[in-house]
Amino acid sequence: EAGVTQFPSHSVIEKGQTVTLRCDPISGHDNLYWYRRVMGKEIKFLLHFVKESKQDESGMPNNRFLAERTGGTYSTLKVQPAELEDSGVYFCASSQGQGNSPLHFGNGTRLTVT
Amino acid sequence: GNSVTQMEGPVTLSEEAFLTINCTYTATGYPSLFWYVQYPGEGLQLLLKATKADDKGSNKGFEATYRKETTSFHLEKGSVQVSDSAVYFCALLIQGAQKLVFGQGTRLTINP
Numbered sequence: 641e642a643g644v645t646q647f648p649s650h651s652v653i654e655k656g657q658t659v660t661l662r663c664d665p666i667s668g669h670d671n672l673y674w675y676r677r678v679m680g681k682e683i684k685f686l687l688h689f690v691k692e693s694k695q696d697e698s699g700m701p702n703n704r705f706l707a708e709r710t711g712g713t714y715s716t717l718k719v720q721p722a723e724l725e726d727s728g729v730y731f732c733a734s735s736q737g738q739g740n741s742p743l744h745f746g747n748g749t750r751l752t753v754t
Numbered sequence: 755g756n757s758v759t760q761m762e763g764p765v766t767l768s769e770e771a772f773l774t775i776n777c778t779y780t781a782t783g784y785p786s787l788f789w790y791v792q793y794p795g796e797g798l799q800l801l802l803k804a805t806k807a808d809d810k811g812s813n814k815g816f817e818a819t820y821r822k823e824t825t826s827f828h829l830e831k832g833s834v835q836v837s838d839s840a841v842y843f844c845a846l847l848i849q850g851a852q853k854l855v856f857g858q859g860t861r862l863t864i865n866p
Binding site for chain 1: 790796843854856857
């Protein structure tokens with residue numbers, strides 16, 4: 641089975657520009673998560689979708705970040721306008737169920753804002 | 755709140771050395787504990803987990819025991835290999851919650 645795929649793998653943009661990250665979860669996985677690791681620190685939760693609905697978006701840093709999952713399949717995370725502190729690695733993960741269902745992570749998107 | 759504290763890295767060892775990466779946690783509930791590994795150029799992979807006190811998770815020669823009395827989940831391996839070079843993350847999941855809480859990661863380099 642195909643794993644979680646993320647696109648692009650790397651993105652370099654200037655401060656003030658817009659970037660959209662995409663995540664394709666494993667087929668059939670209703671749960672989709674976004675996490676972020678900033679500057680070698682801990683990986684932090686951003687939000688959780690169940691199908692197309694946002695179950696928990698308590699980790700979204702501010703209103704410059706917009707996540708969508710139209711149709712309950714792939715998800716996008718848009719940063720507009722990007723700031724320097726948004727640089728980091730953005731991970732997407734999916735799972736079939738909740739609780740202790742294993743999370744399958746993508747390879748991440750490395751975002752650099754200059 | 756819930757948090758995970760990991761041993762500061764980077765850690766550099768010679769092949770066949772003994773490895774310990776310390777991990778302690780603070781949790782308001784009763785967590786499940788995990789170790790994830792990120793090999794160069796790859797995503798996070800679950801290495802092992804433990805869901806209750808005194809459980810031992812193990813995989814690929816790595817082990818970690820859930821110690822409730824010391825709130826710890828230290829990762830150990832008796833003889834490391836060059837292929838173990840990676841970043842290791844300790845994490846917890848509170849029952850009923852759906853978000854992992856990660857430590858800051860420990861970069862491990864094994865020299866031949």
